[in-house]
Amino acid sequence: MNIAQAVQFIASGAWLVAIALVVVWVTRASRGQAVKGFSTGVVVMLLLAIALSTVGAGLVFIEPDQLAVVITAGQGGIRPQALTAGIHWVIPFVERVERYSILRQTYTMSAVESEGQTSGDDTIQVRTKDGQQVFIDASVIYAIDPNKAVDLYRTWRKDYENGLVRPQSRGVIRDVSSQFGVEEIVSSKRAEMEQKITEQLTARFAENNLILQDFVLRNIRFSDEYATAVEQKQIAEQQAQQAKFVVESKKQEAEQARQVAQGQADAAVTAAKGAAEARVIEAEAEAKARVLQAEAEAKALQLVAAVLKENPTLLQYQYISKLSPNVQIMLVPSNAPFILPQLQLATPQ
Secondary structure, eight states: OOHHHHHHHHHHHHHHHHHHHHHHHHHHHHTTOOOHHHHHHHHHHHHHHHHHHHHHHHEEEEOTTEEEEEEOSSGGGBOSSOBOSEEEEOOTTTOEEEEEEOSOEEEEEOSSTTTSSSSSOOOEEEEOTTSOEEEEEEEEEEEEOGGGHHHHHHHHTTOHIIIIIHHHHHHHHHHHHTTSOHHIIIIITHHHHHHHHHHHHHHHHHHTTEEEEEEEEEEEEEOHHHHHHHHHHHHHHHHHHHHHHHHHHHHHHHHHHHHHHHHHHHHHHHHHHHHHHHHHHHHHHHHHHHHHHHHHHHHHHHHHHHHHHHOTHHHHHHHHHHSOTTOOOOOOOTTOSSSSOOOOOOOOO
8 A cells, every 4th residue: 555545545534534423413413412522523524534635636656667647637638747656746636647557568469369359360361472361370569658658648548559559560460471472471581571570560659659579470370272282282392302312312322332343343453463463473583583593503514614624534434423333344345445435525715
């Protein structure tokens, strides 16, 4: 209970006491009893009740979430400045106040009856630029401009919600949405559409002494025919995606098989190269071995030739030594000095 209400409560009590005293005074007077003392009390209580009622009528307490427009007999019928939170004084029985909430308010337009301010289906029907019909549910969050409450009262009184917020919101939503195609509204340009609606509503509300806090695009629905077409399109797209996935899978399998075959071919080539190189190395080693052997044999023959040159009879000795041990008698010509003719060794020039 604020001070203004307290004064009015006390004034009400004073009036009750004054009325009770008047009843007692009238009763005593009718019975011929003395009323001199009661007369003074009745007058005093009546004056007190009138004074308290006057003070109570003049005191105005404005809550922190409110402001008030003062309706007066002068100054054009309205005080130029609204009353803000706190205790204020107005001329009793001449001026009165109209209170406004400065809290944020929400106006919802929806197909669901329990969500909106208007009973029944209050969704917004829009015809898009490509001729499709869509149904939009939206909410507008706004507040009264504290600096323009007096102008708001002059223009709309207390009917700004039905007279301004609702029709302006629905009109702007229809106008902006009709500039987009249905595919743009639901996908690529939805944010752009919301931004344009917000900008236009902000300007409209400001012209009418309101502040737009936020615009909420709650839901977008389509006609049954278009919804069916969209569903069929989505099914077709899903099937196309599935087919594309199968093709990609086959391509990946083919690529894997190709890579395996390529790996096997590369391995075979590598193995063949290795075998060929091994054979080349083996042939080169064999050739080197033969060369070394030939060189060794040549050196051995040179040594033998040198020894025979210095000992000519050594060859005959070796020949005899190699004869079969079973030979015991050998006939030779009488004129032969040796068993066999001595080999004529070539004398180096």
